[in-house]
Amino acid sequence: MGRLKLFLPLLIVLILLPLFYVGLSIDPTAMPSALVGNPVPEYSLPLVANEQHSASHKDLTGQVSLLNVWATWCFACKAEHPYLNSLSEEGINIVGVNYKDDRKAAQKWLRELHDPYLYSLYDQDGKLGLELGVTGAPETYLVDKQGIVRYRHIGVVNERVWQDTLEPLYSQYNQVGQ
Amino acid sequence: MVPELGHFALIIALGLSAVLFVLPLWGAYTANTTLMYSGRSLATGQFIMVSIALACLGYAFLHDDFSVSYIAGHSNSLMPVYYKISAIWGGHEGSLLLWMFMLSGWTFAIAMLSRSLPLDMQARVLAVMGFVATGFALFILLTSNPFDRILPMAPLEGSDLNPLLQDPGLIFHPPLLYMGYVGFSTVFAFAIAALLTGKLDTAWARWSRPWATTAWAFLTLGLALGSWWAYYELGWGGWWFWDPVENAAFMPWLVGTALIHSLAVTEKRGLFKSWTILLAIFAFSLSLLGTFLVRSGVLNSIHAFANDPDRGLFVLGFLGVVVGGSLLLFALRAPVVKSRPGFNLFSREALLLANNILLMISMLTVLFGTLFPLIADAMKLGKYSVGAPYFNLTFTPFITMVCLLMGIAPFSRWKRSSGDSIRRNIKAPIIISLSAAALVPLLLGKYTTIAVAVSFVGVWVLSTTWTDLLVKSSHKAGFSKGLKQHSLSYWGMIIAHTGIAFTVLGVGYTTQYSDEQKVRMSIGQPVVVAEREFTLESLDKVRGPNYIADEARVVMRKNGRVIREFKPQKRRYLASGQIMTEVAIAPGFLRDIYIAVGEAENISPNTRPMRIHYNAFVRWIWLGALLMAVGGMLAVIDKRYRKRVRTADEKSPANATAISGAQ
Numbered sequence: 018m019g020r021l022k023l024f025l026p027l028l029i030v031l032i033l034l035p036l037f038y039v040g041l042s043i044d045p046t047a048m049p050s051a052l053v054g055n056p057v058p059e060y061s062l063p064l065v066a067n068e069q070h071s072a073s074h075k076d077l078t079g080q081v082s083l084l085n086v087w088a089t090w091c092f093a094c095k096a097e098h099p100y101l102n103s104l105s106e107e108g109i110n111i112v113g114v115n116y117k118d119d120r121k122a123a124q125k126w127l128r129e130l131h132d133p134y135l136y137s138l139y140d141q142d143g144k145l146g147l148e149l150g151v152t153g154a155p156e157t158y159l160v161d162k163q164g165i166v167r168y169r170h171i172g173v174v175n176e177r178v179w180q181d182t183l184e185p186l187y188s189q190y191n192q193v194g195q
Numbered sequence: 196m197v198p199e200l201g202h203f204a205l206i207i208a209l210g211l212s213a214v215l216f217v218l219p220l221w222g223a224y225t226a227n228t229t230l231m232y233s234g235r236s237l238a239t240g241q242f243i244m245v246s247i248a249l250a251c252l253g254y255a256f257l258h259d260d261f262s263v264s265y266i267a268g269h270s271n272s273l274m275p276v277y278y279k280i281s282a283i284w285g286g287h288e289g290s291l292l293l294w295m296f297m298l299s300g301w302t303f304a305i306a307m308l309s310r311s312l313p314l315d316m317q318a319r320v321l322a323v324m325g326f327v328a329t330g331f332a333l334f335i336l337l338t339s340n341p342f343d344r345i346l347p348m349a350p351l352e353g354s355d356l357n358p359l360l361q362d363p364g365l366i367f368h369p370p371l372l373y374m375g376y377v378g379f380s381t382v383f384a385f386a387i388a389a390l391l392t393g394k395l396d397t398a399w400a401r402w403s404r405p406w407a408t409t410a411w412a413f414l415t416l417g418l419a420l421g422s423w424w425a426y427y428e429l430g431w432g433g434w435w436f437w438d439p440v441e442n443a444a445f446m447p448w449l450v451g452t453a454l455i456h457s458l459a460v461t462e463k464r465g466l467f468k469s470w471t472i473l474l475a476i477f478a479f480s481l482s483l484l485g486t487f488l489v490r491s492g493v494l495n496s497i498h499a500f501a502n503d504p505d506r507g508l509f510v511l512g513f514l515g516v517v518v519g520g521s522l523l524l525f526a527l528r529a530p531v532v533k534s535r536p537g538f539n540l541f542s543r544e545a546l547l548l549a550n551n552i553l554l555m556i557s558m559l560t561v562l563f564g565t566l567f568p569l570i571a572d573a574m575k576l577g578k579y580s581v582g583a584p585y586f587n588l589t590f591t592p593f594i595t596m597v598c599l600l601m602g603i604a605p606f607s608r609w610k611r612s613s614g615d616s617i618r619r620n621i622k623a624p625i626i627i628s629l630s631a632a633a634l635v636p637l638l639l640g641k642y643t644t645i646a647v648a649v650s651f652v653g654v655w656v657l658s659t660t661w662t663d664l665l666v667k668s669s670h671k672a673g674f675s676k677g678l679k680q681h682s683l684s685y686w687g688m689i690i691a692h693t694g695i696a697f698t699v700l701g702v703g704y705t706t707q708y709s710d711e712q713k714v715r716m717s718i719g720q721p722v723v724v725a726e727r728e729f730t731l732e733s734l735d736k737v738r739g740p741n742y743i744a745d746e747a748r749v750v751m752r753k754n755g756r757v758i759r760e761f762k763p764q765k766r767r768y769l770a771s772g773q774i775m776t777e778v779a780i781a782p783g784f785l786r787d788i789y790i791a792v793g794e795a796e797n798i799s800p801n802t803r804p805m806r807i808h809y810n811a812f813v814r815w816i817w818l819g820a821l822l823m824a825v826g827g828m829l830a831v832i833d834k835r836y837r838k839r840v841r842t843a844d845e846k847s848p849a850n851a852t853a854i855s856g857a858q
Contacts, residue, residue: 023529026473027522030480033566034515039573041491041507090794 052158052166057084058148065115065123065137072112072136077164081190082110083183084158085134085174086146089122091154097173098130104179105133109187113137116146116154159183161190198263201251202342205292208244208299209332211237215302215325219318231314234321235306241328242303249296252341253283262349265289265341271355271770273741281366282356287490287506288341290369294486295331297370297377302328305381305406312402319388320381327380330513338506355741355770364424368417372444375414376482379447381406382454383479386472387521390528400462400471405831407458407475411451412827418444419820430776430791432711432808434816437586442565443485449558450478453551455827460547464609466538467548469529474551476525480518481558487514488565539611546604553597560589598652598699601692602659606666620666624658639708639811649703657696664689683833691826694819701815708811713793716749718801725809727788728752732760734803742766744777747792747803751781763805765792786811 052058061073077084085101087094105111113134115123120139127137140146149158159168168186170178215237222230252265256279261267269286270279284293302324309317335341385403389395421444426434435441454474461471491507538544564581571579606612606620631654636646667685670677712724716731723729732748744764751758761779768775781788786809793804 020526023469024526026476027519027526030518030522033570034511034519036570036573037487037511037514040569041511 052150053169055166056164057158057160057166058145060138060145060148062138062140062145065113065120065127065139068120068139072138074164077112077160079162080110081162081187082112082135082160083174083187084112084114084149084160086114086116086149086151086154086156086158087137088116088118088154089126090118093173094155095130097155097175098133100173100175100179101133102131104174110135114140114145114149116140116151117143157183159186159190162193197251197258198255198260198342198344201248201255202340204244204247204251205295205332205336205342208241208248208295209329209336211241211244212325212328212332215241216322216329217325218322219325220322223315223318223322226315228314231318234318234325237325238299238302238306238321241325242299245292245296245299249283249292252289252292253280256280256283259353261351261353262344262346263341264343264345267345267350267353269356270353271741272352273769274356274361275740277366278356278361282360284369285356285360285365288335288339290373291331291335291339292341293369294373294377295328295335297373298324298328298331298380301377301381305384309402316388316392316394316399319391320384323384323387324380327384327517330517334506334509334513338509352770355768358742358766358768358773358775359428361741361768362424362428364420364428368420368424370417371413371420372417375410375412375417375451376444376447376485378406378410378413379451379475379478379482381410382475383521386475387524390472390521390524393528395468395472395530397462397465400458403475404455404458404462407451407455407478408827408831410478411448411455412824412831414444414448414451415820415824415827418448419817419824422820423817426813427778427780427789430778432789432791432806432810434705434813437564437581437583439565440485440489442561442586443481443488446558446561446565447478447481447485449554449561450474450481453554453558454478456547457551460544464538464544466544467551469525470548470551472525472529474555476518476521480514480521481562483510483514483517486510538609541607541612541614541617543604543607543609543612546600546607550597550600550604553593553600557590557593557597560593561586564589595648595652598656598695601695602655605660605663605688605692620662621659624655624662627658628652628655639704641708643707645703646707649700649707653696653700653703656692656699660689660692660696682835684830684835687826687828687830687833689826690829691823694822694824694826696819697815697822698819701812701817701819704812705810705816709813710809712807714805714807716747716803716805717799721752722807724807725788726753727758727809728755729790729807731803731805734801737764739766741770742768742775745792745795745803747790747805749779749790749805751788759788761788761790763790763792765795782814784814787813 057074057077059074061071063069063071083104087097101111111134113136115137117140120141123137123139127134138145143151149156155173157170157174158166159170161167167190168183170183172178174183215234218230218237219234222228222233255263256266256270257276259266259270259272259279261270265286265288266282269282269289274282282289284290302321305317305320305324309320312320382403385399385406389399421441422434425436426432454471457467457471457474460467487507487510490510564585567581568579571577602624603617603621606617628651632647632651635650635654636642639646664681667681668674668677670680710725712722714722714724714729716722716729718731718733721728721730728751730750730752732750735746735748737744737746744766746762746764749761749763751761759781761781763779764777766775766777767773776791778789778791780790789808789810791806791808793806795803
């Protein structure tokens with residue numbers, strides 16, 4: 018019995034190791050969202066470019082698009098921005114959600130860094146962000162032609178994220194209903 | 196050319212490590228003296244080769260060789276020379292090479308300093324070190340080679356070292372931390388060698404003690420420096436975040452603390468042998484676990500290196516072999532003690548064991564909180580993150596108990612001590628601690644339960660420690676004579692325990708008496724924080740070697756008198772465009788004033804959001820850690836370890852006397 022007790026630490030480690038192994042293949046930043054499979058929350062918000070114009074959730078239907086949450090105060094958004102530019106040049110639809118930001122700063126940002134968005138919603142008080150369940154900028158939602166959220170990515174979208182996850186989904190939902 | 200030389204040296208080091216693992220061990224089994232002796236020269240050769248590799252990488256950094264991919268990613272020609280040097284360990288590949296350098300350094304130190312060990316013991320210890328080195332050398336060469344080139348399209352300029360790491364703190368934090376982390380490999384090697392031979396005697400514990408204590412002292416310094424760096428460089432005003440990687444370094448420290456005390460019992464009384472061995476295995480295993488967590492990207496952390504599943508897999512495999520193998524060996528070979536020699540409830544053994552167990556429980560609560568998100572994710576239970584409230588709630592009670600017991604233990608004796616003598620000795624400390632608990636919060640201006648509890652616990656540790664010194668210094672020929680009779684390791688204990696008291700008080704008071712204000716400051720308009728008046732005098736643009744910055748000049752006044760000027764900055768690093776908050780701190784023994792500039796707003800060019808912190812007693816946290824490390828080092832240089840060495844060599848029989856009985 019005394020000898021058996023000494024095997025206990027080994028046993029615990031043998032249980033932990035396979036769990037670590039499984040953990041290796043999981044991306045800790047991947048976050049399920051309650052929204053996945055559900056329609057985008059209803060909204061009607063003014064645009065960053067012009068406060069006289071506004072857009073609503075209905076404008077998202079009819080095409081697959083990326084809903085990208087960004088802000089000028091967010092460092093990572095700056096890192097992400099050039100890649101969004103190249104995606105928009107490839108003809109990917111990206112709709113911006115300018116989250117808790119200053120309109121002038123946001124306009125200046127888009128002027129200086131180039132504007133990859135079809136349009137950017139001006140979510141000054143973060144209401145849309147709240148309903149989306151944004152944990153922090155940048156965050157990107159893949160929305161299908163019916164306006165249903167299909168995927169959520171937390172963090173920077175870069176070439177790897179696009180190639181591995183977003184692009185396959187984007188083309189998959191693009192083919193639906195064609 | 197030079198990077199290739201470094202690469203080549205590293206390959207030779209791998210070969211030498213592998214031979215170091217095999218030959219001395221083979222020699223020990225076949226009783227072949229020549230093979231056993233080969234360990235020393237192999238260890239020396241390995242150390243030289245790894246040093247050459249590290250020097251080559253340093254040379255390439257200094258000469259801005261951006262055709263080396265690692266250097267292109269972590270340096271820039273504009274960077275000052277000292278950051279080019281520290282950039283060697285500013286990323287995954289180079290920091291592993293530093294790790295390898297430390298490991299071969301410790302191996303070399305064992306080869307040089309353990310000549311008094313029985314030859315077969317030394318051979319086995321070096322072989323275990325060789326095994327660990329083989330694993331790490333393979334890891335570097337197969338998955339993380341810092342010498343890889345980007346050819347033929349070498350970039351003309353490097354993309355700069357992460358600005359967070361361009362700081363004096365980073366020059367020293369990783370080397371000290373790794374000295375501690377890797378240092379536990381020595382005790383691990385001693386433990387495995389002892390299990391292999393089955394000779395778990397008190398001599399084994401005596402050899403291990405200085406190594407364990409040295410590693411522990413380095414780890415203490417490394418942790419303190421990391422915490423201090425986070426405090427002033429991250430600009431959040433916090434000094435500990437229970438971040439997974441901080442926890443990964445803190446857990447070996449907790450186990451190491453238990454280990455150095457358990458080794459004392461094993462050496463003095465021949466008890467708890469299996470427990471000590473287990474702690475030695477755990478301390479190093481947790482260091483390896485930390486490596487796995489940081490390098491594989493399985494957990495979210497500010498420290499996480501670039502995620503790469505291949506690296507994670509390699510470290511996991513190595514972790515499995517090392518930890519699984521050593522625990523299997525432990526289960527098969529550890530001595531099972533049937534009847535323990537007697538010791539009673541108040542004996543030093545019992546108290547040390549109790550504290551050991553409490554430290555292990557504290558470690559397990561941290562381990563559980565750190566791994567839970569990973570385990571829950573792997574078992575598909577959902578996504579969780581475990582934050583500071585969990586750690587504060589579960590960790591604090593156990594560590595409080597550790598502190599309370601810590602006060603009593605020095606008064607106790609080995610085998611059996613009477614409750615009476617302990618009771619007599621703790622009377623004064625109880626009175627002092629109770630008065631401190633009642634009065635200090637009053638003096639500091641705010642009465643809270645936590646402040647009272649912290650005052651009691653901190654002062655309890657302090658007063659019991661110094662009462663013990665007073666009691667033990669009583670001497671026929673007077674007190675000063677009595678003071679001189681103590682051994683260095685006794686002084687080490689007094690100083691290290693005093694350090695614990697400072698850290699406990701610092702941690703507790705800073706949570707209770709600090710103030711943080713987010714203010715929007717306009718030029719010329721004063722704001723008041725913690726009874727001090729702060730005025731923004733000007734906002735300027737300044738240029739550094741590789742950044743430009745907005746610099747705010749803030750003047751602090753108290754009662755109308757100018758006390759100090761602050762120049763916090765918001766920096767933009769040119770190569771990466773990354774923005775950094777450079778805080779301005781007025782340090783003080785009792786409080787820090789800490790100012791950070793916020794993001795520019797488009798309201799007015801003369802207005803800026805700022806954070807002004809009044810951080811009470813925050814320096815005590817690191818002062819305490821420094822005292823702990825000094826205490827540890829004093830214990831290490833205690834003559835008795837070397838005296839025994841010399842008597843073992845029979846060089847100076849005159850020293851056989853006067854082996855201090857303290858500790």
